[in-house]
Amino acid sequence: MKILTAAQTRDADAYTIAQEPISSVNLMERAAGALVKWLEKHYSPDKPFYIFCGPGNNGGDGLAAARLLHQDGYDVEVFLVGTNQKTSPDFDQNLQRLPQEITVSHLETTVGVSDVSPLGVILDGLFGSGLSRPLEGIYAEAVAYINRQDATVVAIDIPSGLFADAPIQEGSPVVEADMTLSFEQPKLAFFLPASGAFVGEWHVLPIGLHSEFLEQVSSPYHVLTKEKAQSILKPRAKFSHKGSYGHALLVGGSYGKMGAVTLAAHAALRTGVGLLTVQVPQTGYGILQTAVPEAMALTDDLDRHLSRFPEDLDRFQCLGIGPGLGQHEDSRLALETLFRGQLPPPLVLDADALNLLAADRTIRQHLPPDSILTPHPKEFERLMGPATHDFHRLQLLQDFCSEHSCYVVLKGAHSCIGSPEGTLYFNTTGNPGMATGGTGDVLTGILTGLRAQGYSPLDTCLLGVYLHGLAGDLAAEQEGQASLIASDLYTYLGAAFKKLAEKE
Ligand SMILES: NC(=O)C1=CN([C@@H]2O[C@H](COP(=O)(O)OP(=O)(O)OC[C@H]3O[C@@H](n4cnc5c(N)ncnc54)[C@H](OP(=O)(O)O)[C@@H]3O)[C@@H](O)[C@H]2O)[C@@H](O)CC1
Numbered sequence: 322m323k324i325l326t327a328a329q330t331r332d333a334d335a336y337t338i339a340q341e342p343i344s345s346v347n348l349m350e351r352a353a354g355a356l357v358k359w360l361e362k363h364y365s366p367d368k369p370f371y372i373f374c375g376p377g378n379n380g381g382d383g384l385a386a387a388r389l390l391h392q393d394g395y396d397v398e399v400f401l402v403g404t405n406q407k408t409s410p411d412f413d414q415n416l417q418r419l420p421q422e423i424t425v426s427h428l429e430t431t432v433g434v435s436d437v438s439p440l441g442v443i444l445d446g447l448f449g450s451g452l453s454r455p456l457e458g459i460y461a462e463a464v465a466y467i468n469r470q471d472a473t474v475v476a477i478d479i480p481s482g483l484f485a486d487a488p489i490q491e492g493s494p495v496v497e498a499d500m501t502l503s504f505e506q507p508k509l510a511f512f513l514p515a516s517g518a519f520v521g522e523w524h525v526l527p528i529g530l531h532s533e534f535l536e537q538v539s540s541p542y543h544v545l546t547k548e549k550a551q552s553i554l555k556p557r558a559k560f561s562h563k564g565s566y567g568h569a570l571l572v573g574g575s576y577g578k579m580g581a582v583t584l585a586a587h588a589a590l591r592t593g594v595g596l597l598t599v600q601v602p603q604t605g606y607g608i609l610q611t612a613v614p615e616a617m618a619l620t621d622d623l624d625r626h627l628s629r630f631p632e633d634l635d636r637f638q639c640l641g642i643g644p645g646l647g648q649h650e651d652s653r654l655a656l657e658t659l660f661r662g663q664l665p666p667p668l669v670l671d672a673d674a675l676n677l678l679a680a681d682r683t684i685r686q687h688l689p690p691d692s693i694l695t696p697h698p699k700e701f702e703r704l705m706g707p708a709t710h711d712f713h714r715l716q717l718l719q720d721f722c723s724e725h726s727c728y729v730v731l732k733g734a735h736s737c738i739g740s741p742e743g744t745l746y747f748n749t750t751g752n753p754g755m756a757t758g759g760t761g762d763v764l765t766g767i768l769t770g771l772r773a774q775g776y777s778p779l780d781t782c783l784l785g786v787y788l789h790g791l792a793g794d795l796a797a798e799q800e801g802q803a804s805l806i807a808s809d810l811y812t813y814l815g816a817a818f819k820k821l822a823e824k825e
């Protein structure tokens with residue numbers, strides 16, 4: 322699913338109005354209809370609705386929703402905010418259509434305004450995708466009032482005060498929504514930490530924007546959906562054997578950090594890889610053979626850290642490097658030798674492999690094309706320097722992928738996969754239970770296992786990141802978020818594969 326900018330959404334609107342054709346006010350009616358249908362499904366008529374409307378079409382949506390909810394027997398109260406300024410024609414028309422029985426207050430100030438019922442629902446229709454500057458005056462006051470209430474806050478299209486595709490200044494007024502109902506497409510701001518925190522849970526409401534426009538419009542931003550991940554998944558063939566599913570090599574572990582590479586090894590095996598070998602320093606031999614009997618072990622000459630890669634790398638279809646590796650100079654030299662030598666098998670680089678890469682520009686220049694890198698934001702900062710805001714970080718991600726012809730999984734609540742062409746995919750699975758040590762190592766194992774089975778680098782990232790988050794969601798359902806630990810992720814990986822394969 323594409324993510325459109327605010328300008329593209331306006332164009333989609335205009336295209337639909339011209340081509341369907343449909344009048345602007347009827348398109349608003351369709352949007353409000355979809356909104357009310359969702360609300361009525363989730364909130365019973367004993368919940369009072371408090372609808373805050375600004376001067377634009379977002380306010381118009383709020384007014385249309387007020388009328389439709391009232392018609393269906395809901396108790397509705399409307400607050401008009403700053404609408405003595407210029408209002409949009411569709412706002413005006415919906416204000417005229419508002420039944421007289423609905424109480425309407427013109428909010429000049431929130432001083433002395435009593436609190437709404439904590440059992441009620443506030444609909445935030447102050448501003449939508451047309452926001453052009455930070456909120457001030459009565460708008461800022463209304464936002465503060467809404468944020469003080471205990472009622473459930475549902476934002477129409479986007480929480481008021483957020484830009485769909487640009488950063489907000491720190492401290493500027495924004496509605497803190499429990500739920501956001503976004504028309505047709507989610508907004509880019511939903512996926513990024515600084516803005517996404519205001520959005521709450523979000524759902525997309527289709528409103529029938531013209532499919533021709535949506536197919537043709539080009540956007541670098543995509544949502545990684547279940548359908549997309551499902552289309553990548555390859556079934557296993559009846560007469561296949563372990564040779565059909567690749568041989569992966571994981572290199573990592575050091576004294577005190579053997580857990581990281583054993584987590585990755587378990588995860589690689591659970592992706593269905595045919596064979597797995599793990600290269601560890603001497604100290605890790607017994608640990609690995611005991612903890613992961615399915616994996617073959619190779620050992621370094623050194624006891625506590627790694628100083629070389631195996632000679633015969635050709636027999637591996639993917640090489641995953643990093644979990645628990647440490648940053649010893651010997652390990653850095655080994656990485657440099659690997660990159661400067663013959664083209665190695667397809668690579669997955671994580672953790673200390675990334676830190677070594679960040680610390681040494683010359684190694685980075687020799688990064689083999691089509692490599693997969695999986696930094697968290699701090700590791701990414703070491704590679705590319707600090708970003709001024711979340712949207713800038715996306716630009717840096719695109720720059721890095723195109724400069725090095727590689728694929729980067731920027732990990733987070735909505736992990737973002739970047740490709741050399743500049744396309745970005747935002748993941749939709751996963752939960753805060755996964756914010757715990759070792760979950761990234763599990764991802765490295767998953768990606769190494771999938772890549773070794775012959776998935777393209779992009780498909781590996783899309784499928785692997787989706788499955789990793791889905792395993793986290795299934796684990797959290799059973800274990801709860803707080804108690805989730807990294808090994809739960811590979812324990813639930815099988816259930817995630819099964820769930821992904823299910824047709825809805
Ligand atoms: N296709 C769809 O998705 C559909 C979308 N629909 C709905 O339309 C919404 C977009 O509507 P919209 O363009 O009228 O924008 P909205 O945000 O309501 O108001 C903009 C107005 O506010 C003003 N203004 C801006 N910032 C301001 C500020 N800080 N302080 C004060 N004023 C400020 C701005 O003025 P200006 O920037 O010119 O000064 C302009 O007059 C969208 O989110 C969705 O809810 C559906 O109805 C139909 C299908």
Ligand SMILES: Nc1ncnc2c1ncn2[C@@H]1O[C@H](COP(=O)(O)OP(=O)(O)O)[C@@H](O)[C@H]1O
Binds near residue numbers: 732735754756761763
């Ligand atoms: N709040 C969250 N919601 C969803 N996924 C998360 C969240 N926090 C972390 N994760 C996921 O957990 C993993 C953490 O990786 P990383 O930071 O490398 O951990 P570690 O280094 O301990 O293995 C990433 O895949 C990330 O996307």
Ligand SMILES: [K+]
Binds near residue numbers: 447449
């Ligand atoms: K809004």
